[in-house]
Amino acid sequence: MKRAKNKTNAAFSESCISEHNILEVEQLRVSYERRKSGLFEKEGKTEILHGVSFSIERGEVLGLVGESGCGKSTLSRAILGLLPGGYEGSIRCAAGRPQMVFQDPYSSLNPAKKVGWILEEPLRLNAGPSGKDSAQARKERVLSMLERVGLEEKIADRFPRQLSGGQRQRVCIAESLMLEPELLIADEPVSALDVTIQAQVMELLMRLQREMGLAMLFISHDMRVVYQLCQRVMVMKDGCIVESGDVDEVYFHPQHPYTKELLEAAGIGETDERSGEDASEILSR
Numbered sequence: 001m002k003r004a005k006n007k008t009n010a011a012f013s014e015s016c017i018s019e020h021n022i023l024e025v026e027q028l029r030v031s032y033e034r035r036k037s038g039l040f041e042k043e044g045k046t047e048i049l050h051g052v053s054f055s056i057e058r059g060e061v062l063g064l065v066g067e068s069g070c071g072k073s074t075l076s077r078a079i080l081g082l083l084p085g086g087y088e089g090s091i092r093c094a095a096g097r098p099q100m101v102f103q104d105p106y107s108s109l110n111p112a113k114k115v116g117w118i119l120e121e122p123l124r125l126n127a128g129p130s131g132k133d134s135a136q137a138r139k140e141r142v143l144s145m146l147e148r149v150g151l152e153e154k155i156a157d158r159f160p161r162q163l164s165g166g167q168r169q170r171v172c173i174a175e176s177l178m179l180e181p182e183l184l185i186a187d188e189p190v191s192a193l194d195v196t197i198q199a200q201v202m203e204l205l206m207r208l209q210r211e212m213g214l215a216m217l218f219i220s221h222d223m224r225v226v227y228q229l230c231q232r233v234m235v236m237k238d239g240c241i242v243e244s245g246d247v248d249e250v251y252f253h254p255q256h257p258y259t260k261e262l263l264e265a266a267g268i269g270e271t272d273e274r275s276g277e278d279a280s281e282i283l284s285r
């Protein structure tokens, strides 16, 4: 495959990262190749991310919001080193490979394997922080992770198709945590679930984040969910970060017209502020 000279795919480099940060992204540019597929399509490149810069501190939860197609998943794929065409700019990640929780728990679990096997797989392939485990130790770690994500032991003997959507997403979360990552990227982790299950899975994520001191990049369409979980938030529009800051600051003193639009669409507009209600009151309704 042809690759531009200045492109790199060396994610996970630890060089020159500030000790407070788990992730530093600088001037990230990503383009996709456009193949001529129809009468109107010309060959060439489309730039999707136009110089994105941000960092995540250790243990911090950073939200990323923005309309469909603005480049959120492209950003997460770049951080995970999953873009075949590479990127321009730099991504520095401390402490090993970040793990990912995807939107669709169906397609991200191997349908031919039982849950116990799926959860054991990362342990078989990679040594955890304390080195390779014996078969018995791996089994024990799988069972304790199942318990941690609120699933019964017997779930280990089931196939993904024998689980509910919420149970499947718990399995995905468990899988992503097996190697005790310090950074989790959650790309719309609850949007495929129905509302009551969404709340339960969100609660689980919040609890695990606290217990394990996980840093997280949390991608969501849902402004309320982001407010609940995140300390800081970035607003993306057409491949650029147009605003970022502490959630209270951004939600109640938005500067960019696009941020205001998103908040109004979610019913968290300026009218709420005028009514004198506290941020948490409005957002806990």
Ligand SMILES: Nc1ncnc2c1ncn2[C@@H]1O[C@H](COP(=O)(O)OP(=O)(O)OP(=O)(O)O)[C@@H](O)[C@H]1O
Residues within 6 Å of the ligand: 032, 033, 048, 066, 067, 068, 069, 070, 071, 072, 073, 074, 075
């Ligand atoms: N493999 C690809 N090849 C070409 N274009 C792509 C590819 N993947 C994504 N795109 C395009 O890049 C843009 C950003 O896509 P991306 O999936 O990052 O958006 P998103 O913000 O995650 O959207 P959503 O909220 O719907 O998940 C879109 O216009 C999409 O069509």
Ligand SMILES: [Mg+2]
Residues within 6 Å of the ligand: 072, 073, 074, 187
């Ligand atoms: Mg996406």
